[in-house]
Amino acid sequence: MHKLHVVKIGGNLIENQNDLSRALSAFGSMDGHKILVHGGGKSTSEMCKKLGIPTKMHDGRRITDDAALEVAVMVYAGWANKKIVAELQKNKLNVLGATGADLNMIQAKKRPVTDIDYGWAGDVVKINHTVIKKLLTDNIALVFCAITHDQQGQLLNTNADTIAAEIASAMTSDFEVHLHYCFEKKGVLMDINDSESVIEYIRKDELITLQNKEIIADGMLPKLHNCFYALENGVEKVFVGNTDMLESENTLKTSLIL
């Protein structure tokens, strides 16, 4: 089977033009088929602030009202996505930037209201792997932002880590899929104050222990749940680290194993 790299790059990498350029250059240099998934959270909060729209969060997830959705779509699907597409085209990588609404590639539904109403936050329902496979085999690389739709005309704001895990999982019947979560650190750290204290391997059964010792908390916990979800759904390899790991297999990083 052909190899498919699914690479998620996080918010901080997108803010800084130098970091972004390095990440995109590393992405372009990878062998095999490629899909990039990007967030853009901080830019959205900043744009909301400029427009006087209050940013509401709950458990690290944005509560997306009408105004916040418009800003999220503008920032993710507009500026962030197209800036990335233009730079990859400069690097001679033929890419298509897309939301889940384009070619109906990612269907989602509004997150059900419980104690909390997340507004226009979407949970992934289905990845259209037939369409994605066709584009990849036509030698097109894909750049997804974290916007999906419900097929009823509603755009939805969706977690980018989750989209990456869902796409990676959905493509395993056709490709040998490697999933890479890139952020500014070298991996999951044993000591948050020591940037070299990378935990090289995390087995799923170690997660509870790491959580109890408060080594893993906050945003890292749902990210690792996405990692193990992908492994349980047939993804061959899952890594957490900085963009150096896209360039060389020997880079220090965290590998997740079942």
Next chain:
Amino acid sequence: MHKLHVVKIGGNLIENQNDLSRALSAFGSMDGHKILVHGGGKSTSEMCKKLGIPTKMHDGRRITDDAALEVAVMVYAGWANKKIVAELQKNKLNVLGATGADLNMIQAKKRPVTDIDYGWAGDVVKINHTVIKKLLTDNIALVFCAITHDQQGQLLNTNADTIAAEIASAMTSDFEVHLHYCFEKKGVLMDINDSESVIEYIRKDELITLQNKEIIADGMLPKLHNCFYALENGVEKVFVGNTDMLESENTLKTSLIL
């Protein structure tokens, strides 16, 4: 040859949700292959105003500095394009929303600086008709916003009427192309104060007379130049009118003829 409809919808139609829904429903009902091109000029000016970015115009064209480009890309490629894509998907039309940077479909170059520097305004250099033909024959309808790129990583703000004329012209070797310029009026009016005074046919050699009589002026003149450019480049039929003309061939409208 198969028929291809290239439909440009103007700014005012995009602002109003009811008008937009009607336009998209009419677009979806057309037979044959389909490409939609949209502007969004008024929304961009409004967003610039909210963000405190001055709108600078010269001869009806935007002077696009760094800040204005970011807003244009957010509004055109982000909110306007994806709102249209989501609504067409609801209508069961399989569409891909794109800028010229996506799949390198529209290459442009920064407009040369003369007495006036238009900033990041782009003039179309080449339409990638091979890629567009492939998508259309895969039964994908395309929705282009007026953002292009220079293949050097720079996004460019490009006139939507011009993009529509250039795409229509580029596809004539593969399709029988009909080009429709839709706006809020029923066509080119003999008397601007009488919405029923539609000029049903305009020949190219009548343009000067209409211009001298000040019947055609302002934004309509470059639009008509785009119309005749398309006809001279093999486009079969070119119309100016409201979106009713997409639903029925008998609708009152202006037909352009060489």
